[in-house]
Amino acid sequence: MNAGRDIAGIVGSVFFFLVGAAVFAMSFEMTPLAAMFPRTVGAALALLAAFYVFAAMRGYRGEAVENGSTVGDQAEGLGRRIVLLATMIGWALLFPVIGMFVTSLAACAILMFTGLFERLSPGRLAIQLGAVLALVICFYLLMNSVLNIPMPRGILF
Amino acid sequence: MLKKLGLKKLGQKKLGVLATVATVLWATGGAFAFPDKPVNYIIPFNAGGESDISARLQQPYFKKITGDDLIIQYQAGAGGAQAWSVLNDQPGDGYTIMGTNLPHIILQPLLQKPGYETADLTNIYMFHFTPDALLVRADSKFETIQQVIDAAKETPGALTVGGTATNTANHIANQRFSTLTGAEMTYIPYTGTGATIPALLGGEVELLWGYTTVAAGQGDKVRMLAVAQDKRHPLFPDVPTFKELGIDMVGGAYRGIAVPKSTPEEVRQQLSDIIGQINADPEFIKEMEQAGFAMLDVPYDGMEAFMGERQKIYEDVARQLGSLK
Amino acid sequence: MAFDLGSVLVQAFSPFNLLLALLGVVLGTIIGALPGLSATMAIAVLVPFTFAMDPASGLIMLGAIYTGAIYGGAYAAILVNTPGTPSAIATTFDGFPMAKRGDGDLAMTLATLASVVGGVIGAIALMTLSPLLANIALAFQSSEYFWLAILGLTLIASLSTGNVIKGLIGGAFGLILSMIGVAVVGGDVRFTFGSSALLGGIDIVSALIGLYCIPVLIDLVARPDRHLEPAPLGRGFRFFEALGLCAKNTVNLVRSSAIGTLIGILPGAGGSIASLVSYSEARRSSRHPERFGKGEPGGLLATESANNATVGGGFIPTLVLGIPGTPPDAVILGALLVQGIRTGPELFTQQSGIVYIFMFGLLIATLMMLPVGLLIGRYAYRFIVNTPKSLLVPLIAFMTVVGSFAIHSNPHDVVVMVLMGVLGWLLSLGGFGPxxxxxxxxxxxxxxxxxxxxxxxxxxxxxxxxxxxxxxxxSWAIVALIVITLGLPLLRLLRARSGNGKEAQP
Known part of the structure; x- marks a missing residue:
C-alpha cells in the first residue's frame, strides 16, 4: 500500500479539479456579488487539485488526511459494505413514499443481518429481531408523539 | 347540519358579529364540532421567529375556543419553500394547517423555482402583519424621514440600510421607498431579523428596514422614523405612517394560515372562522399589539381579492428588482 | 440593583426548581446525545409546558435542557464519531480515537468535567459581567465574522499535517458545498441544478451525520472485530485520573471556557466556531501538538469546555439586548415574549428577581450535569461497547436516518445525509478526510x-x-491570531530543519 503513486489521490484530485473548474465557469452567470466567492474558491480548488495531480505524478505522496474512522484494507467485507450502502440509499429514497415505520423496520432487519458475524441459535435470533422491532417502535414513538415531528406515513405506514 | 349551514352563511358577514354568534354556536354544538382532536400547525420557519411567536400566542385561544390542542411543528428550510412545496401532500382533513407568509409565497415562485406555485397554497386566513418600518439608532442624527431622503439624495448610495436577505419584504420596502422618494441607499442583506439588530445597534449600518416588532423588542435603543401602516400602531402613537408623510407605502410581512388543497370547502370555512374568532379576542389583540404585531382580518372568502391585490404590487416590485440586476 | 439575594437563592433552590433542573439536564443530555435532535428542538417542544409554570421555573427548565443538550452532543461524538450538533465537531477529533483505543470511559468523564467547568465559567460570566460583555455582540461586525471564520479555517492546515494540499482541497470543496442554495446576498440561486430541494442549501447537521457516521457504519459491517475496545471491568469512572488531567490542563480549560463565553456572545457564530477555535488554540499552545487528533485529552477538554461555555455566553445578548445569541436562545426569547416578559436592560432592573433566579438555576443545572453526566455517560459507554454489532448497526443507522429527517422534517435531508456519507467514504479512500x-x-x-x-x-x-x-x-487581533496559527508551525518546521532535524517528520 505504501509503494507506487497515490493513484486514489490522483483520481480524487481530478474529480475536485472538475468541480472547481465547473464552479468557476458557472460563476459567470451570477450577479457580481454572488459570483465573488464561487469564482475565487472554484479557481483555488481547481489550481490546488491540478497541483496535487502534478505533484503526485512526480511521486509525491503525503499521509492521508484522516482522523477517527480508519480506512483499512478495502477488499475486506466488500459485500457487506455494498449491502449497507444500498440499504441506506434505498431507505433514504423510499421512506417518504412507503412510510417511515415499514421502511425502517425492513432496513433495520437487513442491517441486523449485515452486522451479524457469528451463527445464532433461533432463540437468540428471535430475541435480536425483537430488539430491532422494539428499537424501531421506541424511536418512532419518540419522534412522532413526544417531539411532534411529523413522520411520513406513505403508502403503508 | 344546522351548524354547518349557519356558519357558512355567517362567513359572509362582518367579523365582530361572527365572533359572538359563533361562540354561542360552538358552545351549543361543541360535541359534534370540527375539530375533535388536536390540530397540527406547521410553521415553515425556525422556532423563535415572528411566525412562531404569533402561533404560540394563538395556541391557548385555539384551545379555549375548540377545546382541542394546537400542536406547533417546525419544518424550516429554503425560506419556507421547503414546507410550502409539500403542503398539498398532507392529508386534507383540516387537522394539518400551515403558516404562510407574504411576500414569500408570491415572490419565491416569481423569482426562483421553489417547487410550488402561489396558486397551490389554499390560504384560509391572513391574521396579522408586521408593518415595515425604517429604524435608526436612538443616537442617530436622523430624526425624520425627510432628513434621510435629503441625505440619500445628496450622496446617492452612501447611506447603508440593513435588512433581511434579498428579494424579501425588507428588500422590497427599500426598493419601493427608493422608487417613491428617489432616495437611493445601499441595501445590505443579513441572514435574518436577529442578525440585523446588532448591525444597527453596533453601527455597521446607519438605517434598518425592520418591523414594528423590532422596535417593540428593542425599546428606547432604537427610533422608528415611520411605519408602513394605514393608521399609526397603537404601541407607537408618536411614530408617523409613511402615508401621512406622503409616501404611499403600506405593507410588510403578512402571515396567514393555509390548508392542503384536498381540504373540503366547509372545513376551510370552519377553520377560517376559528382563526377569526381568535383574532377578535380582545386579550389576543392586546398581546399581539404588545409584541409589535399589527392585526389583519382577511377571512377565507376575502382571500382571493387580497391575494390578487398583493400579487400585483409584488409583481411590479419584482420587475423593478429584476431590471436592477 | 433592587433584588434580595436571600429570596433569590431560596427560590432558585426550591425543591420544585431543583427537580426541574434535574429533569431538564437528563432530558437535554439524552436528546443531545441523539444526532440530529438539537437543543432547539427539545426546547421548542417543552416551551408550551413552561407556560403553565411561573416564568422563573420555566426558564430554569429550558436553560437546563439547553446546557444538557450541548453536553449530550459529546456522547455521539465520542462513542460513534458522529457530532450530533456542529458544536461537537471538534470533540470527534480526539474523543473517538480515545474511545477506539479503550479509553472511552475516561473520555466520557473528561467530557463531563470539561462541560461542567465550561458551563460554570459561562454562567458566572453571565451573572457578573453581562451588561459589559453584551457590548461585544455589537462590536463584532461583518468583517470580524469574516476573519473569525478564516481563523476557524486555519484549523484545516493543522488538521492535515502531512498532506496540507489534500486538506486545503477538502476545505475548498466544503466552501463550495456551503454555497449551494439561495444566496443571501444577491438572491442568486446557486448550484441547485434546478432542484427545489436544494434551494435551502445543504443542511450542516445532515452533512455532519453523513460524512462522519456513514464511514463508521461501513467500517462496522466490514470487519467482525469490536466497534470500541472495551474497558476492563471494575475500572469505574476513572474520575480521579480525569481530575488529574484537568488539573494539568487548567490553563487550557480556562482559556477554552473564556473563548467559548466570548464567541457565545456573538449572534451568528455559536458553538461550532467556539469549539473549533479553542481546539486550534489548545493545539497551538500545547507542547505536543502532534498528539492532537490521535486521542489527546487536552483537545477533548478544550472543545467540551468551550461549547458549554457558549450556553452562558449566548444568554448574555439574549437577556441584555434582546438579541438571541444562538438558535436555542431565540426560542427561549420567544417563550419569554409570549409570557409577557420584556428582555433588555429593563429585565435587569425591573424583573431582576426572575433573571437572577434563572441564572442561579442555570448554574445549579450545570453543576447537576456532573453526577447526571457521569452516570448516563457510563451507561451509554457500556451500552455501546456491549451491544452486539448486529444491533449496533441498525441502531446507529436508524439514528442517522431519523436524526437527519428530524432536523427539518425533510426527506431530502436524509438523501443528502446518505449521499454525503457515500461521497465522504469514497473521498477518504483517496486520502481526503471529512x-x-x-x-x-x-x-x-x-x-x-x-x-x-x-x-x-x-x-x-x-x-x-x-x-x-x-x-x-x-479584526487586527483576529488577523494576528491567524498569522500566529499559520506561522508558528512553519517557524518550528524551519528551526527543526536548520537544526539537527530530530523533530522533523519524515
Missing amino acids: SPIVLGLVLGQIAEQGFIRAYMIGGARDNFGGQLLFDRPI
Whole structure:
C-alpha cells in the first residue's frame, strides 16, 4: 500500500479539479456579488487539485488526511459494505413514499443481518429481531408523539 | 347540519358579529364540532421567529375556543419553500394547517423555482402583519424621514440600510421607498431579523428596514422614523405612517394560515372562522399589539381579492428588482 | 440593583426548581446525545409546558435542557464519531480515537468535567459581567465574522499535517458545498441544478451525520472485530485520573471556557466556531501538538469546555439586548415574549428577581450535569461497547436516518445525509478526510457573507480596506491570531530543519 503513486489521490484530485473548474465557469452567470466567492474558491480548488495531480505524478505522496474512522484494507467485507450502502440509499429514497415505520423496520432487519458475524441459535435470533422491532417502535414513538415531528406515513405506514 | 349551514352563511358577514354568534354556536354544538382532536400547525420557519411567536400566542385561544390542542411543528428550510412545496401532500382533513407568509409565497415562485406555485397554497386566513418600518439608532442624527431622503439624495448610495436577505419584504420596502422618494441607499442583506439588530445597534449600518416588532423588542435603543401602516400602531402613537408623510407605502410581512388543497370547502370555512374568532379576542389583540404585531382580518372568502391585490404590487416590485440586476 | 439575594437563592433552590433542573439536564443530555435532535428542538417542544409554570421555573427548565443538550452532543461524538450538533465537531477529533483505543470511559468523564467547568465559567460570566460583555455582540461586525471564520479555517492546515494540499482541497470543496442554495446576498440561486430541494442549501447537521457516521457504519459491517475496545471491568469512572488531567490542563480549560463565553456572545457564530477555535488554540499552545487528533485529552477538554461555555455566553445578548445569541436562545426569547416578559436592560432592573433566579438555576443545572453526566455517560459507554454489532448497526443507522429527517422534517435531508456519507467514504479512500470539508461547509456562509457585507458597506463609504481591516482593532487581533496559527508551525518546521532535524517528520 505504501509503494507506487497515490493513484486514489490522483483520481480524487481530478474529480475536485472538475468541480472547481465547473464552479468557476458557472460563476459567470451570477450577479457580481454572488459570483465573488464561487469564482475565487472554484479557481483555488481547481489550481490546488491540478497541483496535487502534478505533484503526485512526480511521486509525491503525503499521509492521508484522516482522523477517527480508519480506512483499512478495502477488499475486506466488500459485500457487506455494498449491502449497507444500498440499504441506506434505498431507505433514504423510499421512506417518504412507503412510510417511515415499514421502511425502517425492513432496513433495520437487513442491517441486523449485515452486522451479524457469528451463527445464532433461533432463540437468540428471535430475541435480536425483537430488539430491532422494539428499537424501531421506541424511536418512532419518540419522534412522532413526544417531539411532534411529523413522520411520513406513505403508502403503508 | 344546522351548524354547518349557519356558519357558512355567517362567513359572509362582518367579523365582530361572527365572533359572538359563533361562540354561542360552538358552545351549543361543541360535541359534534370540527375539530375533535388536536390540530397540527406547521410553521415553515425556525422556532423563535415572528411566525412562531404569533402561533404560540394563538395556541391557548385555539384551545379555549375548540377545546382541542394546537400542536406547533417546525419544518424550516429554503425560506419556507421547503414546507410550502409539500403542503398539498398532507392529508386534507383540516387537522394539518400551515403558516404562510407574504411576500414569500408570491415572490419565491416569481423569482426562483421553489417547487410550488402561489396558486397551490389554499390560504384560509391572513391574521396579522408586521408593518415595515425604517429604524435608526436612538443616537442617530436622523430624526425624520425627510432628513434621510435629503441625505440619500445628496450622496446617492452612501447611506447603508440593513435588512433581511434579498428579494424579501425588507428588500422590497427599500426598493419601493427608493422608487417613491428617489432616495437611493445601499441595501445590505443579513441572514435574518436577529442578525440585523446588532448591525444597527453596533453601527455597521446607519438605517434598518425592520418591523414594528423590532422596535417593540428593542425599546428606547432604537427610533422608528415611520411605519408602513394605514393608521399609526397603537404601541407607537408618536411614530408617523409613511402615508401621512406622503409616501404611499403600506405593507410588510403578512402571515396567514393555509390548508392542503384536498381540504373540503366547509372545513376551510370552519377553520377560517376559528382563526377569526381568535383574532377578535380582545386579550389576543392586546398581546399581539404588545409584541409589535399589527392585526389583519382577511377571512377565507376575502382571500382571493387580497391575494390578487398583493400579487400585483409584488409583481411590479419584482420587475423593478429584476431590471436592477 | 433592587433584588434580595436571600429570596433569590431560596427560590432558585426550591425543591420544585431543583427537580426541574434535574429533569431538564437528563432530558437535554439524552436528546443531545441523539444526532440530529438539537437543543432547539427539545426546547421548542417543552416551551408550551413552561407556560403553565411561573416564568422563573420555566426558564430554569429550558436553560437546563439547553446546557444538557450541548453536553449530550459529546456522547455521539465520542462513542460513534458522529457530532450530533456542529458544536461537537471538534470533540470527534480526539474523543473517538480515545474511545477506539479503550479509553472511552475516561473520555466520557473528561467530557463531563470539561462541560461542567465550561458551563460554570459561562454562567458566572453571565451573572457578573453581562451588561459589559453584551457590548461585544455589537462590536463584532461583518468583517470580524469574516476573519473569525478564516481563523476557524486555519484549523484545516493543522488538521492535515502531512498532506496540507489534500486538506486545503477538502476545505475548498466544503466552501463550495456551503454555497449551494439561495444566496443571501444577491438572491442568486446557486448550484441547485434546478432542484427545489436544494434551494435551502445543504443542511450542516445532515452533512455532519453523513460524512462522519456513514464511514463508521461501513467500517462496522466490514470487519467482525469490536466497534470500541472495551474497558476492563471494575475500572469505574476513572474520575480521579480525569481530575488529574484537568488539573494539568487548567490553563487550557480556562482559556477554552473564556473563548467559548466570548464567541457565545456573538449572534451568528455559536458553538461550532467556539469549539473549533479553542481546539486550534489548545493545539497551538500545547507542547505536543502532534498528539492532537490521535486521542489527546487536552483537545477533548478544550472543545467540551468551550461549547458549554457558549450556553452562558449566548444568554448574555439574549437577556441584555434582546438579541438571541444562538438558535436555542431565540426560542427561549420567544417563550419569554409570549409570557409577557420584556428582555433588555429593563429585565435587569425591573424583573431582576426572575433573571437572577434563572441564572442561579442555570448554574445549579450545570453543576447537576456532573453526577447526571457521569452516570448516563457510563451507561451509554457500556451500552455501546456491549451491544452486539448486529444491533449496533441498525441502531446507529436508524439514528442517522431519523436524526437527519428530524432536523427539518425533510426527506431530502436524509438523501443528502446518505449521499454525503457515500461521497465522504469514497473521498477518504483517496486520502481526503471529512474534517476539512466539514470546516469549509460550516464556516463558508459566515466567511462569504461577512466579506461581501464588508465589501458592500466599504463600497458605500468609499473605504473598503478600512471597513475590512484597517479601521477595526478587533479584526487586527483576529488577523494576528491567524498569522500566529499559520506561522508558528512553519517557524518550528524551519528551526527543526536548520537544526539537527530530530523533530522533523519524515
